Amino acid sequence: MRRAVGHYQESGAADPAFVIVQVGDEPWDKAAFRSLLQNTATLGVFWLFVGFGRGKLAFFKNLNASASATFTNVGFYDASKNPGSVPGDKFYNGLVECFGAWMGR
Numbered sequence: 001m002r003r004a005v006g007h008y009q010e011s012g013a014a015d016p017a018f019v020i021v022q023v024g025d026e027p028w029d030k031a032a033f034r035s036l037l038q039n040t041a042t043l044g045v046f047w048l049f050v051g052f053g054r055g056k057l058a059f060f061k062n063l064n065a066s067a068s069a070t071f072t073n074v075g076f077y078d079a080s081k082n083p084g085s086v087p088g089d090k091f092y093n094g095l096v097e098c099f100g101a102w103m104g105r
Contacts, residue, residue, distance in 0.1 A: 002036065017045045019048070021049050022050050024051070025055030026057070046074075046099055046103075048095060048099060050095070075098025075099065
């Protein structure tokens with residue numbers, strides 16, 4: 001994630017960045033993870049965490065689950081325990097839906 005942020009900043013881009021991160025379990029350093037998300041909120045970086053498999057994903061699901069959520073630049077898409085069973089159109093629509101809502105805010 002730090003490399004994605006570094007690349008975005010070094011590129012001089014003015015357009016929003018859409019970064020998709022595949023996750024299978026919770027991060028080991030949640031405080032550092034939250035800090036990175038907070039620091040990128042004003043950069044125009046949107047993070048979509050795509051949950052795969054059978055790991056614990058509640059951390060990602062709850063990053064912006066409430067109306068008073070801290071992270072407005074975060075989305076979560078659950079690709080299920082068997083992502084290969086998700087039809088392609090449903091999968092790709094799920095990926096871009098959160099980003100589109102964020103862009104429209």
